[in-house]
Amino acid sequence: MILIVDSGSTKSDWLAVDSNGKKLMDKIRTKGLNPAILSERKLHKTIMKSEELKSNADKVTHVFFYGAGCGTENARELLQDVLAQIFTNAHIEVNEDTLAAVYATISHPKEAAVVCILGTGSNCSYYDGERLHQRVKSLGYTLMDDASGNYYGKQLIRDYYFGHMPENVRIAFGAKYNMEADYIKYNLYKQPSPNAYLANFAEFMFLHKDSEYTTNLIKKGIRLFATNMIMQFKEELKTVPVHFAGSIAYFSQKEIKEVAEEMGFKTGNFVRRPIDGLVPFHTKDL
Numbered sequence: 704m705i706l707i708v709d710s711g712s713t714k715s716d717w718l719a720v721d722s723n724g725k726k727l728m729d730k731i732r733t734k735g736l737n738p739a740i741l742s743e744r745k746l747h748k749t750i751m752k753s754e755e756l757k758s759n760a761d762k763v764t765h766v767f768f769y770g771a772g773c774g775t776e777n778a779r780e781l782l783q784d785v786l787a788q789i790f791t792n793a794h795i796e797v798n799e800d801t802l803a804a805v806y807a808t809i810s811h812p813k814e815a816a817v818v819c820i821l822g823t824g825s826n827c828s829y830y831d832g833e834r835l836h837q838r839v840k841s842l843g844y845t846l847m848d849d850a851s852g853n854y855y856g857k858q859l860i861r862d863y864y865f866g867h868m869p870e871n872v873r874i875a876f877g878a879k880y881n882m883e884a885d886y887i888k889y890n891l892y893k894q895p896s897p898n899a900y901l902a903n904f905a906e907f908m909f910l911h912k913d914s915e916y917t918t919n920l921i922k923k924g925i926r927l928f929a930t931n932m933i934m935q936f937k938e939e940l941k942t943v944p945v946h947f948a949g950s951i952a953y954f955s956q957k958e959i960k961e962v963a964e965e966m967g968f969k970t971g972n973f974v975r976r977p978i979d980g981l982v983p984f985h986t987k988d989l
Contacts, residue, residue, distance in 0.1 A: 704762045706790070707985055709803055709978035710770035711949075712737045712823040712844075713852075713899040716978050717756065724986040731755050735823070735899060738782040739772030739843065745895065746785045756789070763790040767985050769803030769977070771824050774841060800977075801828045802835060807980030808946035808972045815943045816971060817936050819928070822949030823902040825851035827932035829939050838935045844898035850928035852902025852951055858920060859904045860887065869916050876907060909954045921955050925962045933968060944971030 704727060707718045717731035733756075734749050741749070751757055766786055773779050779797045786795045805818045805828070813832040820826045825848045829836040844853045862868045863876055876882070890900045908917045933945060945968050947959060953975035963970045974980065 704759060705765045705985065706756075706763055706767070706793075707978060707981050708736075708766065708768040708770070709800070709976065709981070710736045710768065711800065711899075712740065712771050712896055713902055715770070716976065717753075718978055718982060719755075719759070720982055720986060722986055724982045728755060735896065736770055736782065737772035737896070738770070738778040738785075739775070740896060740898070743781060743785055746782060747788065750785070750789055760789050761792055763793045765985075766790050766793050766795045767981070768795070768797045769800050769981070770797070771800050771822075773797055774799040774801075774826075774837075799826075801826050801837075803977045803981060804946070804948035804974070805830045805835065806984045807974050807977035808948055810972070815939070817933060817939060817943060817945045817968075819933065819945060819947050819952065820949045821850050821928070821947060821952035821955070823852045823899055824848045825854070825928055825932070825949075825951075827928070827935075829936045829943075839932065844901070847931075848898075849931055850924035850951065850955075852905040853898040854924055855908060855920065855951070856901030856904035858924070859907060860901075862920075869914065872911060872914050872916050875911065879907060880904060905951060918958065921958045922962055925955065925959055926966075929962055929966050929968070934966070940968045944969045946971040946973075948974045948977045950975055 705720050709716045712735040715733045715736050719727040721727055731753055733753050736746055736749060738746060773782060783795055783797045800820055801818060804820050808818055809816055815830060815832045817829050824844055826841060841847055848854050863873060863882060868876060891897045908921055911917045953973055956973050960970050
């Protein structure tokens with residue numbers, strides 16, 4: 704049994720397939736497994752909450768894990784150790800989520816492209832057809848992650864409290880979410896994964912895209928992301944497309960294409976869930 708995992712900070716999707724790529728069970732979903740945020744104990748506990756994973760652990764021969772927070776060696780090693788404790792018979796590989804986005808969005812294995820992730824968090828890399836290049840180290844959701852779910856959640860909450868939302872939007876936002884200050888602060892400062900909590904608010908934008916306020920908010924975040932992340936690859940952008948993965952990107956295609964035209968880069972493929980494109984990649988040589 705081969706496990707292919709695509710993990711964000713909010714959720715992790717697990718596919719169990721055989722060496723021919725045939726699905727062995729329905730997609731398994733657990734909470735997000737971000738080793739930059741969660742402790743070893745919490746990571747282990749989250750995986751073991753899944754009865755399917757627990758009961759099949761000894762049958763697993765390979766685990767290919769792609770995740771948010773796996774961009775540093777220490778974080779990768781932490782998660783690799785946790786996975787090795789559970790899947791004791793398996794060969795285990797842990798990579799950052801950007802690599803999953805690359806394999807899922809490029810049109811052929813040697814295609815060079817700039818590849819962006821806009822989900823709970825955000826990231827951007829250049830893939831030269833063989834290797835991944837990043838010129839900005841991520842400092843996480845507090846300081847970076849422009850145009851991500853947690854970025855937009857933060858902006859929406861701020862605009863609600865500062866009175867920057869149009870009144871009709873403010874009423875709708877207040878009706879959908881618990882906007883009590885104590886409740887918000889409890890989730891931000893006393894609960895695990897505050898970035899995932901913030902990202903939950905981003906859905907509101909896509910339910911209210913008829914409002915000029917929300918479309919402007921979406922484009923403001925994308926411009927920031929493009930300025931700070933995409934444009935670091937100015938030379939490469941002359942010859943390669945920019946692919947996007949993640950739910951925020953998928954539902955913001957119109958706004959991303961408008962910003963791309965403004966800033967002079969060419970958009971390529973948009974993929975909501977990279978995991979489905981990883982099965983042929985990992986089973987072709989097994």
